[in-house]
Amino acid sequence: MSGLKFPISTKRLALRPFDRSDVALVSRYHLLPGVQRYLARPSRYNEDVNACVDIMRNQIGLQRPGDTLTLAMQRKSDNALLGHVSLHWSDATAGQGELRFVIDPAHSGNGFLTEALSAMLDLAFDHFRIHRVFVRCDGRNHHSAKLMQKLGMRLEAHYREHALFQGEWDEEMHFAILDREWQASNKVRPMLPRDRLHERVA
Amino acid sequence: MSYLPDYPIVTPRLRLRPFTRGDVDAVHEYRCREDVALYLFDPPLSREECALAIHQRVLQTEFHQEGDKIVLAVEEVERARLVGEMSLVWRSADARQGEIGWIFHPMHQGRGYATEAARALLALGFEGAGLHRIFARCDARNTSSWRLMERLGMRREAHFREHALFKGEWDEEFIYALLHREWRTE
Ligand SMILES: CC(C)(COP(=O)(O)OP(=O)(O)OC[C@H]1O[C@@H](n2cnc3c(N)ncnc32)[C@H](O)[C@@H]1OP(=O)(O)O)[C@@H](O)C(=O)NCCC(=O)NCCS
Numbered sequence: 592m593s594g595l596k597f598p599i600s601t602k603r604l605a606l607r608p609f610d611r612s613d614v615a616l617v618s619r620y621h622l623l624p625g626v627q628r629y630l631a632r633p634s635r636y637n638e639d640v641n642a643c644v645d646i647m648r649n650q651i652g653l654q655r656p657g658d659t660l661t662l663a664m665q666r667k668s669d670n671a672l673l674g675h676v677s678l679h680w681s682d683a684t685a686g687q688g689e690l691r692f693v694i695d696p697a698h699s700g701n702g703f704l705t706e707a708l709s710a711m712l713d714l715a716f717d718h719f720r721i722h723r724v725f726v727r728c729d730g731r732n733h734h735s736a737k738l739m740q741k742l743g744m745r746l747e748a749h750y751r752e753h754a755l756f757q758g759e760w761d762e763e764m765h766f767a768i769l770d771r772e773w774q775a776s777n778k779v780r781p782m783l784p785r786d787r788l789h790e791r792v793a
Numbered sequence: 794m795s796y797l798p799d800y801p802i803v804t805p806r807l808r809l810r811p812f813t814r815g816d817v818d819a820v821h822e823y824r825c826r827e828d829v830a831l832y833l834f835d836p837p838l839s840r841e842e843c844a845l846a847i848h849q850r851v852l853q854t855e856f857h858q859e860g861d862k863i864v865l866a867v868e869e870v871e872r873a874r875l876v877g878e879m880s881l882v883w884r885s886a887d888a889r890q891g892e893i894g895w896i897f898h899p900m901h902q903g904r905g906y907a908t909e910a911a912r913a914l915l916a917l918g919f920e921g922a923g924l925h926r927i928f929a930r931c932d933a934r935n936t937s938s939w940r941l942m943e944r945l946g947m948r949r950e951a952h953f954r955e956h957a958l959f960k961g962e963w964d965e966e967f968i969y970a971l972l973h974r975e976w977r978t979e
Contacts, residue, residue: 685958723955748951752926752972755888769955792952 595652595718599662601706606662606676609648613663616672617644620695647675653719656683660714664694664707673698676707678715678724686722688715699734705741712742716770723769730762739766743773749792794886796856796922798863804913807906809865809879812850816866817843819875823898832932833896856922859886863917867910869901876901879910881918881927889925891918895941902937908944915945919973926972933965942969946976 598607609617618640620626650661661677674694681687690711694704715721728735730749739746744766752760801810812820821843823829830837838846853864864880877897884890893914895907918924929947931938939949947969955963 682957685956687956725956745954747953747956748968750950750968751970753888753890753928753950753970754885765951765953767954767956792949 595660595714597651597662598665599710599714600667601710603667604673604703604706604710605665605667606707606710607665608651609644609661609663609675611644611648613648613672614641614644620674620693620697623696625696626693647677650677653678653680656680662707662711664703666698666703671698673703676704676711678711678719680719680721686720688719688721688724690715690724690726704738708738708742712768712773716773721770723767724773725765725767728764728766730764732764736764736766742768744768745772746792798855798917798921800854800865801868802865802913802917803870804909806870807876807910807913808868808870809910809913810868811854812847812864812866812878814847814851816875817847820847820866820878823877823896823900826899828899829896832935832938856883859883865914867897867906869906876906877910879914881914881922883922884928889923891922891924891927893918893927893929895938907941911941911945915971915976919976924973926970927976928968928970930966930968932959933967939967939969942967945971947971948975 598605600606618637621640621643622637647661650659652658653660657680659677659679661675663675664673665671666673672695674692676690676692679689679691681689690708692704692708712724715724725747726735726739726744728739730751736746745768746764747767748763748765750761750763753763754761801808817840821838821840824835824838824843825840827837850864853862855861856863860883862880862882864878866875867877867879868874869876877895880894882892882894884892893911895911897907915927918927928950929942931942933939933952948971949967950970951966951968953964953966953968955965957964
């Protein structure tokens with residue numbers, strides 16, 4: 592599962608591996624509470640950002656199950672670092688992958704994640720031959736839910752009060768898409784009207 | 794925090810009680826069947842495997858730590874015969890989560906026994922063990938199991954498609970759940 596060439600280019604973005612020198616840029620958004628909420632391994636201090644970038648810059652391919660590929664989202668027009676997207680190969684026999692993402696809140700709402708995640712779905716299905724890609728997000732994160740539906744992902748799970756997060760009841764949503772569904776849509780869908788965003792799990 | 798229920802638990806038609814060594818044959822009678830095992834994680838069990846399972850279940854009657862299971866024999870009061878089994882697993886101590894499960898002899902299905910036994914076990918979980926949320930899982934094709942979940946007032950929280958392989962095929966799974974406060978108002 593190698594042979595990837597970086598950067599991966601989309602209309603407005605260059606997706607490329609992290610570099611040590613990215614620490615300063617990453618610190619600008621990484622420690623914001625809104626960003627921390629969705630991280631697998633939360634961090635609090637600047638040293639943690641160092642450690643985090645160190646981990647991410649080594650995540651450059653999927654050699655074996657359990658590996659993660661993490662790419663920085665760099666805006667082509669001015670080289671600004673907007674956040675990152677990553678693909679985690681969670682299960683080899685059943686071909687499962689998980690997408691995660693972080694965006695600097697200052698740059699959200701411009702469709703950058705839609706662009707980057709579409710490229711990651713292409714990569715997951717066409718290059719890595721993954722069968723199903725899923726995303727987990729906070730049940731109250733309407734932005735993510737909207738984004739997932741725009742990408743054609745289906746709401747597969749909506750857990751309520753299934754766990755505690757920092758002393759409060761958590762709510763979690765899972766979205767998923769199969770390889771054949773992505774091939775069939777392949778284009779980013781028009782947005783659903785607002786009232787259809789929180790459909791019941793079918 | 795340990796929880797040691799009082800047994801037996803008696804409902805109008807049933808008695809839920811700990812397993813005893815004498816239950817091996819009655820359990821083998823349904824756990825050996827292909828139709829019963831169709832959507833279960835375990836394949837049909839031999840008599841020896843049943844004996845081993847019962848050996849473990851004799852002690853599975855209390856919650857002491859996360860991961861503990863309560864597995865109970867369900868007996869028809871009228872004829873004092875074993876008709877199935879119920880389980881409740883303590884999945885999380887801090888978030889007070891439990892998972893419920895059921896297996897009945899096909900001969901005794903279709904009479905509402907599973908519903909009756911499940912209601913008693915939900916009461917045990919919510920009131921006795923102080924659980925906050927109880928969930929159940931099943932294969933999407935296991936209609937009698939998810940219809941039972943709906944009868945119990947559980948909500949469908951997940952419908953996973955092709956998220957794993959089960960017995961060599963793509964798996965499709967439902968997860969249903971019920972919160973303590975929803976159970977009370979039911
Ligand atoms: C899942 C399983 C326990 C459900 O058993 P069940 O007998 O269908 O469930 P209930 O006891 O709730 O009975 C409900 C049925 O009895 C009928 N019934 C009759 N008297 C009733 C009463 N007093 N109360 C409620 N239902 C009654 C209901 O109408 C219903 O029938 P229907 O399915 O034709 O509509 C059983 O199918 C089973 O053991 N399957 C094999 C093992 C398995 O797959 N376990 C679950 C793994 S996830």
